[in-house]
Amino acid sequence: MTPAFSLCVYCGSRPGADARYAQVAAEVGTWIGRHGGQLVYGGGNNGLMGVLADAALAAGARVVGVIPHSMVVREWAKRDCTELHVVDTMHQRKSMMAERADAFLALPGGIGTFEEFFEVWTWRHIGVHGKPIGLLDTGGYYQSLLAFLRQGVEHGFMNDGQMEMLTVGAEPAPLLQELVEAAGRSPRKMDLSQI
Numbered sequence: 318m319t320p321a322f323s324l325c326v327y328c329g330s331r332p333g334a335d336a337r338y339a340q341v342a343a344e345v346g347t348w349i350g351r352h353g354g355q356l357v358y359g360g361g362n363n364g365l366m367g368v369l370a371d372a373a374l375a376a377g378a379r380v381v382g383v384i385p386h387s388m389v390v391r392e393w394a395k396r397d398c399t400e401l402h403v404v405d406t407m408h409q410r411k412s413m414m415a416e417r418a419d420a421f422l423a424l425p426g427g428i429g430t431f432e433e434f435f436e437v438w439t440w441r442h443i444g445v446h447g448k449p450i451g452l453l454d455t456g457g458y459y460q461s462l463l464a465f466l467r468q469g470v471e472h473g474f475m476n477d478g479q480m481e482m483l484t485v486g487a488e489p490a491p492l493l494q495e496l497v498e499a500a501g502r503s504p505r506k507m508d509l510s511q512i
């Protein structure tokens with residue numbers, strides 16, 4: 318059966334210092350499964366990534382993992398994904414994840430999560446895609462980043478339009494609902510030719 322939607326989720330390959338992070342990763346995975354969706358993610362079994370994928374599978378979601386060869390051991394590639402794609406490079410991983418998604422969501426994470434989040438955001442800014450992008454601000458984890466980004470607007474290096482491309486929420490369910498609804502109104506195609 319075709320999934321109702323396909324959501325690409327970026328999150329930490331570590332569990333983080335607060336049990337709330339794993340709890341929301343599980344909530345996101347469960348929500349995707351219960352709403353007939355598909356999870357696209359980095360294919361690892363570590364940290365929040367593993368918790369997210371396990372919860373999604375347990376709730377009946379299709380889970381598409383995309384991992385580079387070089388990370389199969391380091392990130393404990395999740396062999397029980399519905400589809401596990403082992404690709405050659407990080408760039409192929411990120412492109413495939415983005416192409417398979419209707420919308421993106423970043424959970425708390427580290428530099429890998431930040432890099433992926435900023436990349437899909439900048440891709441949207443330059444017109445590579447028009448898909449919605451969410452940021453789950455669990456426990457205020459992203460407050461200082463958001464303040465810094467607003468400072469970027471105040472200092473004239475960014476604009477409000479760029480900030481408006483993001484949907485930020487503190488609770489998973491309403492944010493997920495908003496992203497899925499926005500995805501239904503957004504074009505699905507991507508033009509990766511310019512990157």
Ligand code: AMP
Pocket residue numbers: 328329330331359361388392407411426427428429430431432433
């Ligand atoms: P982290 O948030 O650092 O725990 O990493 C989360 C995910 O991002 C992991 O699957 C990493 O493999 C991935 N990652 C790390 N570095 C990069 C990078 N340069 N580009 C894309 N993803 C990355």
